Amino acid sequence: MHTYLRNKPAWMQLMIFGGLAVGLLLISSLLGTSIVARFNHISVTQLSTMNPSDYGRPEMAGIVKGLLIIQFFGLFLMPSLIFAYLADPHPFAYAGLKAPQKNSFLLLGVIIMIAAYFTVEFLGILNEAIVHFLPKGTQTWIERGESDANGMLQSVLSIKTPADLLMTLILVGALPAIGEELFFRGILQKLFIQIFKSPWPGIVFTGFLFSAFHMQFMGLLPRMALGIILGSLYWYSGSLYTSMLGHFIYNTINVLLIYFKFEDLDSKPGSVALFTLIGLISLALVVFLLNFLRKKSSTRYQTEFPASYEDLFSDDAGHPL
Numbered sequence: 157m158h159t160y161l162r163n164k165p166a167w168m169q170l171m172i173f174g175g176l177a178v179g180l181l182l183i184s185s186l187l188g189t190s191i192v193a194r195f196n197h198i199s200v201t202q203l204s205t206m207n208p209s210d211y212g213r214p215e216m217a218g219i220v221k222g223l224l225i226i227q228f229f230g231l232f233l234m235p236s237l238i239f240a241y242l243a244d245p246h247p248f249a250y251a252g253l254k255a256p257q258k259n260s261f262l263l264l265g266v267i268i269m270i271a272a273y274f275t276v277e278f279l280g281i282l283n284e285a286i287v288h289f290l291p292k293g294t295q296t297w298i299e300r301g302e303s304d305a306n307g308m309l310q311s312v313l314s315i316k317t318p319a320d321l322l323m324t325l326i327l328v329g330a331l332p333a334i335g336e337e338l339f340f341r342g343i344l345q346k347l348f349i350q351i352f353k354s355p356w357p358g359i360v361f362t363g364f365l366f367s368a369f370h371m372q373f374m375g376l377l378p379r380m381a382l383g384i385i386l387g388s389l390y391w392y393s394g395s396l397y398t399s400m401l402g403h404f405i406y407n408t409i410n411v412l413l414i415y416f417k418f419e420d421l422d423s424k425p426g427s428v429a430l431f432t433l434i435g436l437i438s439l440a441l442v443v444f445l446l447n448f449l450r451k452k453s454s455t456r457y458q459t460e461f462p463a464s465y466e467d468l469f470s471d472d473a474g475h476p477l
Contacts, residue, residue: 184230278435
């Protein structure tokens with residue numbers, strides 16, 4: 157009889173998943189950087205000695221795109237799918253790749269993410285105001301990291317033609333929506349909900365990790381809110397497709413706004429007071445819609461994580477009784 161990881165304590169599953177993710181990332185990085193360097197006619201040594209500011213140069217766009225693809229496969233996709241295969245006899249369903257409880261939940265997820273756009277932007281303004289209360293040295297460090305990250309992203313978002321737009325929607329819209337949702341919501345959120353024995357602590361903590369992973373502290377609050385909303389969409393709809401679609405919609409909105417020159421990465425709202433009002437209305441709408449989704453959902457902790465044989469005959473630390 158095959159012993160699946162789902163029957164082990166959640167904290168042990170988390171350690172195994174973490175080791176798997178780190179190991180596969182190291183292997184894929186070694187192989188992937190060699191391929192990226194070869195395609196861009198530079199040496200691996202040159203590539204490995206570059207700093208974040210170098211990646212912001214326009215001529216580095218091809219390298220940045222290659223590294224994003226490596227990250228998608230090596231860190232997000234492969235570890236998540238392999239862990240799901242080891243965890244459950246139905247790996248795709250385990251990772252959330254199944255139909256939502258109701259098809260209407262997909263549409264509701266799209267509506268929620270469109271409504272959430274101004275919530276996330278408002279929290280970005282609030283986050284920036286909080287940073288300004290920090291010590292000057294900390295502010296400088298955060299702003300330098302933000303500038304480096306924006307420079308890297310700007311090189312990818314140098315969209316000149318419809319073909320560039322399509323490629324950008326794949327790299328910045330689709331790949332993160334698929335990979336990050338599998339990794340953070342499909343696997344990590346499931347494990348943290350089991351560890352906390354309650355959905356909301358698991359959703360919130362995973363949202364925090366999702367934000368912290370991006371290492372952009374100017375966007376810590378908005379990205380955490382985005383992670384919580386996406387985690388709620390997955391939990392209540394019963395399908396990762398809902399959060400994947402929502403994630404893609406949010407990323408696509410940002411790409412299209414930049415493509416059509418409505419904003420850039422450094423744009424600021426004209427009226428903070430008006431934008432705050434819109435943000436609060438948006439937040440209220442998101443909370444209302446998520447509560448509506450919750451009421452229509454049949455998802456319950458007890459049905460998602462029924463007591464296993466090991467649970468019945470072991471204590472909280474996983475030791476036999």
